[in-house]
Structures are given as structure tokens and as C-alpha cells.
Amino acid sequence: MQGKENKKTSFFSIPWVQTITASLICILLGLLIGFIALLIINPENAWDGIVTVLKNFWNYKQATKQVKYFGQTLVKMVPLLMCSLSVLFAYKVGLFNIGVAGQYVIGAGASLYCALGLGMPWWVCLMAAMVFGAVWGAIPGILKAYRNVNEVISGIMLNWIGLYLINTILTQVKNPTGKDTFTVASKNPSALIPSLGLGSLFNNEKTVTIAIPLAIIIAVAVWVLLSKTRLGYELKATGLNKNAAMYCGMREKFNIILTTAIAGALAALGAAMLFLTDSMQWECTQSSVPAMGFNGIAAAFLGGLNPIGTIFSAYFIQHITEGGAQLTKLGYFSQISDFISSFIIYLCAFVLFFRGIMNRKPGDRAGRSKKGGKKA
Amino acid sequence: MTTLISYTIFFASVLMLVALGGCFSEHSGVINLGLEGVMVFGALGGALGMRYADLPPFVMVVCCVLMAVLFGMLYSLLLAVAAINFKADQTLVGTAMNLLGTAAATVIVKALNMAADPNNTSSEIVYVVPKKFFMVNFMGFEISYLMLLAVVLLVISYLVLYRTRFGLRLQACGEHPQAAASVGINVFRMRYAGVLISGFLGGLGGLMYILGGVSQWKFEVGVAGFGFLSLAVMIFGQWKPLRIAAVALLFGLFRSLSNTYNGFPFLVELNLPGSVYNMLPYIVSLVVLALTSKNSHAPKAEGIPYDKGMR
Numbered sequence: 001m002q003g004k005e006n007k008k009t010s011f012f013s014i015p016w017v018q019t020i021t022a023s024l025i026c027i028l029l030g031l032l033i034g035f036i037a038l039l040i041i042n043p044e045n046a047w048d049g050i051v052t053v054l055k056n057f058w059n060y061k062q063a064t065k066q067v068k069y070f071g072q073t074l075v076k077m078v079p080l081l082m083c084s085l086s087v088l089f090a091y092k093v094g095l096f097n098i099g100v101a102g103q104y105v106i107g108a109g110a111s112l113y114c115a116l117g118l119g120m121p122w123w124v125c126l127m128a129a130m131v132f133g134a135v136w137g138a139i140p141g142i143l144k145a146y147r148n149v150n151e152v153i154s155g156i157m158l159n160w161i162g163l164y165l166i167n168t169i170l171t172q173v174k175n176p177t178g179k180d181t182f183t184v185a186s187k188n189p190s191a192l193i194p195s196l197g198l199g200s201l202f203n204n205e206k207t208v209t210i211a212i213p214l215a216i217i218i219a220v221a222v223w224v225l226l227s228k229t230r231l232g233y234e235l236k237a238t239g240l241n242k243n244a245a246m247y248c249g250m251r252e253k254f255n256i257i258l259t260t261a262i263a264g265a266l267a268a269l270g271a272a273m274l275f276l277t278d279s280m281q282w283e284c285t286q287s288s289v290p291a292m293g294f295n296g297i298a299a300a301f302l303g304g305l306n307p308i309g310t311i312f313s314a315y316f317i318q319h320i321t322e323g324g325a326q327l328t329k330l331g332y333f334s335q336i337s338d339f340i341s342s343f344i345i346y347l348c349a350f351v352l353f354f355r356g357i358m359n360r361k362p363g364d365r366a367g368r369s370k371k372g373g374k375k376a
Numbered sequence: 377m378t379t380l381i382s383y384t385i386f387f388a389s390v391l392m393l394v395a396l397g398g399c400f401s402e403h404s405g406v407i408n409l410g411l412e413g414v415m416v417f418g419a420l421g422g423a424l425g426m427r428y429a430d431l432p433p434f435v436m437v438v439c440c441v442l443m444a445v446l447f448g449m450l451y452s453l454l455l456a457v458a459a460i461n462f463k464a465d466q467t468l469v470g471t472a473m474n475l476l477g478t479a480a481a482t483v484i485v486k487a488l489n490m491a492a493d494p495n496n497t498s499s500e501i502v503y504v505v506p507k508k509f510f511m512v513n514f515m516g517f518e519i520s521y522l523m524l525l526a527v528v529l530l531v532i533s534y535l536v537l538y539r540t541r542f543g544l545r546l547q548a549c550g551e552h553p554q555a556a557a558s559v560g561i562n563v564f565r566m567r568y569a570g571v572l573i574s575g576f577l578g579g580l581g582g583l584m585y586i587l588g589g590v591s592q593w594k595f596e597v598g599v600a601g602f603g604f605l606s607l608a609v610m611i612f613g614q615w616k617p618l619r620i621a622a623v624a625l626l627f628g629l630f631r632s633l634s635n636t637y638n639g640f641p642f643l644v645e646l647n648l649p650g651s652v653y654n655m656l657p658y659i660v661s662l663v664v665l666a667l668t669s670k671n672s673h674a675p676k677a678e679g680i681p682y683d684k685g686m687r
Contacts, residue, residue, distance in 0.1 A: 342475035
């Protein structure tokens with residue numbers, strides 16, 4: 001923009017370099033805190049512990065097992081990526097989609113009920129999840145546009161309502177021997193998302209399906225929609241200034257509702273893409289909202305609020321979550337990785353500050369006044 | 377009926393305390409979405425007090441309350457530093473604090489449990505005996521000292537907010553911080569005060585929450601959205617202490633129905649699934665918010681980082 005000054009800019013003032021550096025700082029500080037926690041709990045194994053978290057599937061010696069567990073990590077990355085896309089999409093339009101967890105729950109409920117209760121094929125189940133997720137997601141949008149209700153509060157309320165609702169509905173397709181729903185394979189194999197031979201790449205891991213490439217395609221599509229289309233431009237304009245957008249003839253209320261509906265559909269689709277692989281079953285007695293949605297918030301911010309960036313950040317968070325599950329062997333417990341990732345989200349709030357440091361040139365006025373301000 | 381009343385009073389006083397906390401923070405201009413995490417940490421502080429301290433009953437109660445309050449305030453510093461000094465996005469910080477609260481409390485309790493007994497990997501703290509110290513028989517009801525404390529704190533909150541110089545200055549910082557600064561009020565200090573008071577009340581609310589009905593607490597489950605319900609109470613209460621107290625009673629009633637609906641023949645006859653009663657407080661708050669948010673009395677500058685240069 002300012003052509004004259006561009007020549008002087010250093011490597012660290014390029015925006016994408018700043019974004020990546022800031023995210024890496026968050027990750028390193030988060031891991032450091034995790035390491036300190038491990039040191040306090042049991043100093044002997046702390047280093048092995050943090051290495052275990054980071055290695056995840058490389059902890060296995062055989063190559064076949066490594067590939068298999070890599071596949072499983074990818075399978076669970078899919079819903080996380082979709083949730084973070086949902087958060088990111090809404091955030092670009094100025095809305096904080098904390099209701100992503102509820103939309104995820106609705107997606108799980110809709111897809112599993114269509115698969116197990118109604119015996120539909122997989123693509124109908126995916127569509128059903130999207131439709132119900134969009135409707136559920138639109139509620140905070142409608143309340144925001146017409147009733148001025150803060151979307152954060154209404155989203156949180158809808159998370160809990162959705163959880164109890166889906167628990168009740170899915171109890172009808174519960175396996176009588178336990179708390180979980182039936183596996184999709186046992187009731188309706190046609191509802192399993194097809195693998196198209198992808199599973200054979202991962203040592204015949206059955207849960208690896210076309211959901212993985214599909215999620216990455218959707219991430220790219222979200223990027224195109226937001227930065228290359230008129231609709232994306234209008235949505236972002238609405239997010240920046242609702243009144244200005246209205247003045248320019250944009251339908252600002254419609255745009256808000258559309259945004260939340262798309263965000264809801266993305267999160268719900270993510271849930272369907274996990275549960276229709278039989279990677280896990282729904283537990284009908286859960287009493288807390290699944291962490292997947294909230295981790296999606298982490299991934300979105302860690303990815304620098306860029307759809308392509310979230311592919312990597314979602315993978316990273318899932319990677320350390322799976323790695324954390326193996327900590328039990330060393331006498332720790334798996335919640336350490338939740339602790340690390342939640343601390344990383346907290347650090348993400350400081351990204352602006354990290355960027356500020358990188359923008360500061362040595363000896364310039366902003367730097368000095370900042371230092372002076374700290375002492376005062 | 378008596379169980380319904382005692383449950384209602386219990387839930388209402390928790391909601392009221394935490395909502396008052398949110399109210400102080402927002403009046404100073406900082407949105408405290410992390411109240412859920414603050415509650416968890418307050419509960420953790422109190423539970424640790426009950427587990428490790430071995431004191432005569434009354435000192436024990438005081439000690440646990442102080443621990444809960446201290447933990448809540450320390451935890452709320454995470455928000456204060458990020459939002460006030462570093463001008464961070466308050467919604468994001470609050471969300472992170474809620475996740476971190478449950479995760480960190482689980483890690484701490486598990487680590488302590490495993491240090492005491494390597495085979496004990498649960499995240500539970502048991503406090504059967506100390507819990508009894510908190511209870512007092514009042515006109516046939518088993519109530520806890522903390523409920524009396526809650527009422528006292530309600531009165532104090534009202535007086536502080538409307539009848540003291542500090543309270544009025546605090547509110548000025550939430551309405552128009554630049555104007556407040558122009559007459560010599562230190563906005564940073566006021567906002568710190570607001571957030572710390574919310575940590576105080578939120579932490580106490582957390583301790584009170586885990587003392588209701590049960591004698592052990594599993595820290596993995598957090599506080600089941602109570603921090604968020606309190607925010608709804610605060611909004612419906614229009615950021616005014618006395619209205620907050622009234623609204624808390626209403627929400628407490630709906631919340632207690634899910635524990636007690638079995639005792640009412642006409643509710644059992646409706647034959648609704650139990651989850652309907654679990655959903656009820658959330659549905660009610662959603663409807664109430666839709667009806668009341670149009671002309672909100674929210675502090676005007678809440679959520680906006682204070683920038684000296686912006687007048």
C-alpha cells in the first residue's frame with residue numbers, strides 16, 4: 001500500500017510470515033508450559049513425556065502400525081478441521097461462533113439417526129446433518145439480526161439444549177448392552193462413508209474414507225468463497241460494519257443469518273464425517289458438550305484464521321491430542337494434552353501483541369514508548 | 377416441596393453470586409466470559425482447602441472460603457492481564473479460560489491424587505466431613521453458611537455499586553473510559569478491580585456449587601455451564617444487582633425442576649423425558665434474552681480495550 005516504505009520492510013513484516021511466527025510462538029510456549037507441568041508431576045519421565053506427545057504415531061516401531069495410526073489421526077482431524085472452518089467463517093463475518101459445539105452435536109445426531117434409525121445411505125445422512133446443522137446454526141443468527149441477542153450467549157445455551165436433545169433422540173438407536181449407539185457397520189453398512197481404496201494406503205485402516213480429502217477440498221472452497229467471490233466480500237463487509245453494508249445496499253440481516261447457517265452446516269458436516277466412519281460411537285449419557293467444537297476454536301485461531309492454515313493447525317492439535325493419549329504408559333494422564341492445547345488458545349489471544357513486536361523496528365518511537373509505559 | 381425450595385435457593389444463590397461477579401467486571405468495561413473457568417478454580421481452591429486443612433469447624437469454613445476466593449482472583453488475573461494490558465480479544469480469552477480451567481484443574485487434582493496413591497488416577501476430591509461444617513439448620517432447612525454470605529454480599533454489592541465513590545467510578549470506566557480518564561480516574565486500575573472482584577465472587581460461587589448435595593467432586597466435568605447461565609442471569613438482570621437477585625431466583629427454580637420434578641404428580645403425569653427439564657433453564661434463558669436484548673442496558677464500553685489516544 002505504501003510503496004515507498006516497502007523497500008525497507010524486513011522479512012518479519014510480511015503478513016504471512018508474521019502469522020506463522022506468531023502461531024509457532026504460541027505452540028512453543030504451550031509445549032513449554034506442558035513440559036513444566038510434566039516436570040512437576042514426575043520429573044524423571046518429563047522429557048520422554050513431551051516427546052511422546054509430539055511423536056504420536058511414531059511411537060510405534062513397526063511401519064505398518066505407524067501408517068495405521070497416522071490414518072486414525074487424520075480421521076479425527078476431519079471433524080476438527082470442519083469445526084475450525086466453521087469458527088473461522090463466522091469470525092470473518094464478525095461473529096464468534098461458540099455454538100460450534102452444539103452444531104457438531106446436532107450433526108452427529110442427525111447423521112446417526114438417519115443412518116441407524118431410518119436406514120438411509122451415507123450421502124443422505126451427510127445432507128441431513130448439513131441441513132439440520134444449518135437450521136441450528138441459523139438460530140443465533142436470527143436472534144442476533146432481529147433481537148440483538150449476543151451470539152456468544154445464545155450459542156452457549158444452544159450447545160446445552162442440543163446436547164440433551166441429541167442424547168434423547170439417539171437413545172432410540174442405542175445398543176442395549178452399553179451407553180453407546182450401535183455401530184453403523186452392524187446396522188446399516190450403506191451409511192458408511194466409502195473408502196474408495198484410500199484405506200489400503202493406510203494399512204487397511206477401515207475408518208480412513210473419502211471424508212479426509214473432502215474436508216481439505218471444503219477448506220479450499222471456504223478460502224475461495226471468502227476471498228474470491230462477491231458473496232464472500234459482502235459477508236466480510238457486513239462483519240466490518242453492519243451499517244455501512246446496509247447503506248451500500250447489502251442485506252445485512254440476511255447476511256448474518258446466512259453466515260451462521262453456513263457455519264452450522266460446516267460443523268455438523270464435520271461431525272457426520274466422523275461418526276459415519278465408525279471411528280467412534282455416540283455416548284447417549286454424556287453430560288458435557290463434546291470438546292471437539294471448542295478445540296475447533298483453538299485450531300481456527302492457531303491457523304491464523306486462514307482456511308489453509310487451519311488444515312495444519314487442526315492436524316497439529318489432533319496430533320498432540322492422540323499423542324497425549326499415550327502418556328498413560330509413562331505414568332501420566334491424557335488430559336495433559338488438553339491442558340497444552342487450551343493454553344495454546346489462551347496464548348492465541350496475544351497474537352496481536354506478538355505481531356506488534358515484529359512490526360517494531362529497533363530504536364523507533366513506538367518501541368521506546370512501549371518500554372517506558374511498562375516501567376511506569 | 378421443601379426439596380424444591382431448598383434446591384431453588386441453592387441454585388439461585390450460586391447463580392446470583394457469579395452473576396454479580398460478571399456484573400462488576402462488565403461495569404468496569406471487561407466482558408468476563410471466563411466465569412465458568414473462574415468457578416472451577418474457586419471450587420478447586422475450596423476443595424483443596426477442605427482436603428488438606430485440618431482445623432476447627434468455623435476456622436475451616438473461613439479458610440476454605442478464603443482459598444476459593446484467592447484461587448478465583450488469581451485465575452481471573454489471566455483475563456485481566458490479557459484484556460487490560462495486552463488489549464486481547466476478550467471473547468477469545470474468556471473461551472480459552474473456560475477450557476483451561478477444566479483442563480488445568482483436572483491435571484492438578486490428578487497429579488495430587490497420583491502423588492498420594494499411584495493407583496488413584498481419578499480427578500475426584502472427597503470432602504465428606506468438612507462439608508458438614510458448612511451446614512447450619514435454619515428454620516427446618518439445611519442451609520449452608522455460604523447462602524447467608526451470598527445475601528450479605530448482595531447487599532454489599534448494591535451499596536458499593538451505587539453508593540460509593542469507587543462504584544460510581546467503576547461504572548464510569550465501563551460507560552466512557554476516556555471521559556473517566558479525563559477527570560483523573562485510573563482506568564487500568566479500575567478495570568483490574570472489576571475483574572478481580574468478578575474473580576472473588578465467581579470463585580466463591582464455584583465453591584458453593586460443589587458443596588450442593590454432593591460430598592465429592594470430579595473436576596473433569598467442570599461446572600456444567602453454570603458460569604454461562606450466570607451471564608444470562610446478568611443480562612436479564614440488566615446489570616443491576618437487585619434485579620439479578622430476582623432473576624437468579626427464577627432461573628434457580630427452573631434449574632431445580634430437573635432435580636425434583638419426580639416429586640410433583642402433575643409434572644410426572646405430563647410424561648416428558650427427563651432431558652426436557654435439563655434443557656429448561658437454557659431454553660428459558662434463550663427466550664428471555666430474545667425478549668429483553670432489544671433495549672439492553674449493557675455498559676457502553678464493555679469489550680472494547682481501553683485506548684488512551686481515542687477520545
